[in-house]
Amino acid sequence: MTGSASKTKLTILRAKHLSEFSWLVHGFSTRLAGFSRAYGKNDLNLGFTKDDSKAAVERNRTAFSRQLDSAGGKSGRKTGSDCGSIVTLRQVHSDVIHCVDSIPDLIPDSIQAETLVGDGLITATPGLLLGIQTADCLPIILVDPKRRAVGAFHAGWRGTVKRIVEKGVGEMQRCFGSRPRDLKAAIGPGIHGCCYEVGEEVRTKFESQFAYADTLFREIRESDPVREKYPLLFLTARAPGHGELPKKIFLDLVEANRRQLLGAGVLGKNIDASTLCTNCRRDLLFSYRAEKGKTGRMMAVVGTRG
Numbered sequence: 001m002t003g004s005a006s007k008t009k010l011t012i013l014r015a016k017h018l019s020e021f022s023w024l025v026h027g028f029s030t031r032l033a034g035f036s037r038a039y040g041k042n043d044l045n046l047g048f049t050k051d052d053s054k055a056a057v058e059r060n061r062t063a064f065s066r067q068l069d070s071a072g073g074k075s076g077r078k079t080g081s082d083c084g085s086i087v088t089l090r091q092v093h094s095d096v097i098h099c100v101d102s103i104p105d106l107i108p109d110s111i112q113a114e115t116l117v118g119d120g121l122i123t124a125t126p127g128l129l130l131g132i133q134t135a136d137c138l139p140i141i142l143v144d145p146k147r148r149a150v151g152a153f154h155a156g157w158r159g160t161v162k163r164i165v166e167k168g169v170g171e172m173q174r175c176f177g178s179r180p181r182d183l184k185a186a187i188g189p190g191i192h193g194c195c196y197e198v199g200e201e202v203r204t205k206f207e208s209q210f211a212y213a214d215t216l217f218r219e220i221r222e223s224d225p226v227r228e229k230y231p232l233l234f235l236t237a238r239a240p241g242h243g244e245l246p247k248k249i250f251l252d253l254v255e256a257n258r259r260q261l262l263g264a265g266v267l268g269k270n271i272d273a274s275t276l277c278t279n280c281r282r283d284l285l286f287s288y289r290a291e292k293g294k295t296g297r298m299m300a301v302v303g304t305r306g
Helices: 054-070 157-161 164-176 200-207 225-229 253-263
Strands: 024-029 097-099 120-123 129-134 138-144 149-155 184-187 217-221 247-251 271-273 298-304
Touching (some): 024 054, 024 138, 120 129, 120 164, 129 138, 129 149, 138 164, 138 298, 149 157, 149 164, 157 253, 164 253, 184 253, 200 247, 253 271
Parallel strands (some): 097 120, 184 271
Antiparallel strands (some): 129 298, 217 247
16 A cells, blocks of 8 residues: 655555556545644544534545545546545444445535445446545455446444445445456555454354454463462462453454455455554554544545546
């Protein structure tokens, strides 16, 4: 994934294998060089969150759209798009996917202007851009170069368990005749297995759905110097006689979605995944978990030039 980061310049990350298509518009935003001050100085928050002002978010979206459009592809043509031409969703961690061919009507006088509810969008309409908002969950873009159809999906652990991206491949096949082997996939920045600690209940849900679930998790036993030095203090009546040390469980959400794409028929060579972890790179990206819920939203956008 390409795109140089500058604290004073609006930065858009792009997947290298998608940048070769002159007719395609795509990009993953960062938090740099915006107009929001709710979460830090000059943040590019693209979500209508409760802490930020509507005016700041609208300025951010306009600036982001202009920067997204300015590259113009290899042909140098621009989309003529603005923030109003990006279709977004009220995301609810579901497996609901909408096929769209126009901009939905907005709710009058509403800060939360999204009228569609779900976590996936697909289109084959030229000039229409699809947007997914994230702050730890994975944004995933699908592109069919043969039919010039695209999709954008929001995959947190709940959406992943519900197979949102696998169903996205199926919906593109149903609606546009896309063949899985023709699809190109880009998994944008999100929280990685190094930082994504989850509970046992999450692992149980994955085990109920995926035969390979055990490969998606890793465990770390917490060390306790006091227990190690004075083990007799922690004797219990239960076998084997000592209380167990708590364990931490980490989920590799990127690998979980990569496996789904492979299972759906997408070729491994056509899948690109960002190495950026939102929890590790708070200087560049928003992280809901790292910032304890008070944070902005990034946006992944994809569409074809009109």
